[in-house]
Amino acid sequence: MSGIEFPAELQKKIDETSPVDVVIGVTGTADPSALRTKAKCLRGIAPDGENGQPAKIVVAFAGAAVADPVTALEDGMLLAEYPTAPAAEVMNLWRDVSAAQRSVLALAAAWQSRACMVIYGDLAGLEAEPVRAFVEPVVKGGIDLVMPVYPVSKHDGLINKSILAPMSRALYGKRVRWPLAADYCAGAKMLEKLASDGARAQREADLLWPSNVVAMNGGQINQAAMKVRHAPPADGLDLNAVLQELVGSLFEEAEACAAQWQRARASQPATRQGEPCPPVESGEPVDTGPMVESFVIGSRNLEEVWRLVMPPATVLELKRLARQEPEQFRMPDALWARIIYDFALAHRMRRVSRTHVLGALTPLYLGWVASYVQEVAGATALEAERRVDQLGKVFEEQKPYFVSRWRWPERAV
């Protein structure tokens, strides 16, 4: 059981109509009339049944309908409202989305669906072609999870490029471009696992890392192009708050799954299917001066906290970096990987409060961004992709350092 319970009326409808072929869940509230219109074009995303009956497709969205949560559309399609998960107490970027994703996956599990496509609340991905590209490999090919590859420029998704993707790759052994995705499709075998995600689903602060969960359960992961650009509502959230939420959750995941990721060895590629996303070129030069300045201010003032988190040799190397000319500022990949691993360990050990650990990471992250932006200034989007892939490899190479420190944190390095 996923641990998520649905209202009696909805559960009754589920029991009456299950099993279904595909559940397409929107992670947010939506206008039902707009969804009805969009749903029409989704007909045919899954193959018809053996006796020629059209595939049973459910389009679900967050709502409050208690009396009539499921309405029938034409051609065997259903429109369902699932109860909105209570919003997190603090302003957040991804916690509410993760909670909605868990609800959608639990709904699909209750419906005994063969596949569940999760769609971001802006409905940009709710088109026949991308949905088919995600659903088909799951329904026909038996793939457990299809993750998206978004068309981004070299200056987009920097937290993902610098920390989330390379650390997930090194720890869980799957080269997934966006481990914290807004749209993806999961197969029947993984629905329960993703919806419950162990005991961690009960914690509203924890985010859902679909590819990491599936990788730990030995599932097969593919990647498909999702040619949309989402803009998560980051109003009122500064970089520090976003880092706290996303990186903090990844560190918590690492702590909760230490037994699994320590066993994982070299990473495996997640097969990219279909046409690749056309690279988005970004010709505008970026002034890295303010970011280098942030790093230098951090280096001058945060030594006391950094020394509690990182070994002396790393702090010394950072001091040396702070003396570089801003134009020549470069942060070596190995150093960056060790920094992230040290912070993950400090997060676990609580030598300093977790808020402070992640707060002290912000200037270092800005230092990495400055270094990366300067390095890829003259590069194409494809070359920048290769650069990010190279960083992932270095994270893998440095994994023994992390495992060693994780097992023997008090041992001098």
Place this chain on the structure above:
Amino acid sequence: MWNQIGQAIHDSMARVMTQIAKLLPGILAFIVALLIFLVLGWLFAFVLRRVLTAMKFDEHVGRGARGSIAEMSPEHTPTVLITRLVFWCFVVLGLLVGLSAFGASSAEPGVAAYVFAYVPRLIGAAVLLFAGNVLARFLSRSVLIGAVNLNLHYARLLALGVKWLVLVLTAAMVLDHLRIGGAIVDLAFGILFGGIVFALALAVGLGSRELVSRSLGREAAKPSEVQPEQQKLRHF
């Protein structure tokens, strides 16, 4: 006459020895009570730690109130904090029982009564001192990290100022709680605190007017300078 002097010394010696002899059982009772409660405290703390570890108490607390305890005392898990609290409760209880035994067996009940009356103040002061230190460290680091992330060059100075402000406030509260110094502490603290605020006001108003206005102007101008660069980058 020498006989009388000798007799007087002998009598006073006998009186002192009698007094000491009367005190000894009290002191012994104090030590025995303290030792018994130390052992009891250690035993209870040991059993409690085993029980809480078996119940995975740390994980449950971490899930409920995410890090609220850990944020204030990051080096200790909730289990360690609770077991230590239980142990020290037993130690304090042992001290009180020992004092009571001392008072009951000594001829000077006034001493025990005086110490008893002062013990709650001592405990309160110790708690204040501990809380003040933890708070000072926590706030100082929070200000330091917050100021660094706002790109303030004088972040460390700010953090140091906050730390000492909280420590001075704590010291004044502790002394006041112990009733040491009386009005002098209030007065001294008032003068010190008022002096700091007055000095800052003077610095802003007169001495560093130019510097402060330049600094504030730079800070105010920063968003408009940085914004176009920030728009070119998307962190998530």
